[in-house]
Amino acid sequence: MADVVISRFPDLPRPDAPGPIAVVRDFVNTDDRETGVDRLVTAAGLTAYLQEEGLLQGSVRASRRDLDQALELRAVLRAALVAHHDGRSDPITGLGAAVERLEVHLTWSEDGPRLEPRRPGVQAALARIGIAAHEAARDGTWPRLKICSSDACEWAYFDHSKNQSRRWCEYGCGNRAKSRALRARRRAAT
Numbered sequence: 001m002a003d004v005v006i007s008r009f010p011d012l013p014r015p016d017a018p019g020p021i022a023v024v025r026d027f028v029n030t031d032d033r034e035t036g037v038d039r040l041v042t043a044a045g046l047t048a049y050l051q052e053e054g055l056l057q058g059s060v061r062a063s064r065r066d067l068d069q070a071l072e073l074r075a076v077l078r079a080a081l082v083a084h085h086d087g088r089s090d091p092i093t094g095l096g097a098a099v100e101r102l103e104v105h106l107t108w109s110e111d112g113p114r115l116e117p118r119r120p121g122v123q124a125a126l127a128r129i130g131i132a133a134h135e136a137a138r139d140g141t142w143p144r145l146k147i148c149s150s151d152a153c154e155w156a157y158f159d160h161s162k163n164q165s166r167r168w169c170e171y172g173c174g175n176r177a178k179s180r181a182l183r184a185r186r187r188a189a190t
């Protein structure tokens with residue numbers, strides 16, 4: 001899983017983020033709240049996404065059950081990212097249960113111990129997303145994955161800022177909000 005710099009869905013550039021965190025970020029961003037485009041409406045959409053991301057190979061196809069599981073996982077991960085934004089650390093309802101359903105096991109090689117999917121196919125792909133969150137938590141980048149403060153946007157982004165205080169995604173939401181606030185102040189002043 002290399003650092004991802006390809007297109008945003010459908011066609012904006014994806015900013016840099018550490019490998020594992022980009023996997024989670026891009027999965028959450030399959031639901032683009034701003035455009036209303038959700039790539040995971042059907043099992044075929046899930047299959048296509050996982051294939052494009054290199055998480056699923058061969059002729060395996062996602063089932064309706066896989067889709068339900070993916071949507072559940074995406075919802076709880078999004079909730080966790082919202083909590084990061086608000087600096088909350090209270091448990092996310094359903095997060096524990098959703099990750100418990102991902103079948104992973106511990107392996108050990110010359111590179112040391114690591115988590116791997118226990119089952120093949122789509123189950124493995126979903127497990128890899130959970131493992132990516134685990135790796136991000138271990139390398140300390142997890143709390144930097146957040147949801148944009150703009151209600152119209154709600155895009156998942158990686159906060160590169162030194163003090164971890166960035167509130168907006170990389171697509172100019174902060175600037176838009178700033179100029180809106182400025183216009184409002186000017187109106188109020190005149």
Ligand SMILES: [Zn+2]
Binds near residue numbers: 150153170171173
């Ligand atoms: Zn935004």
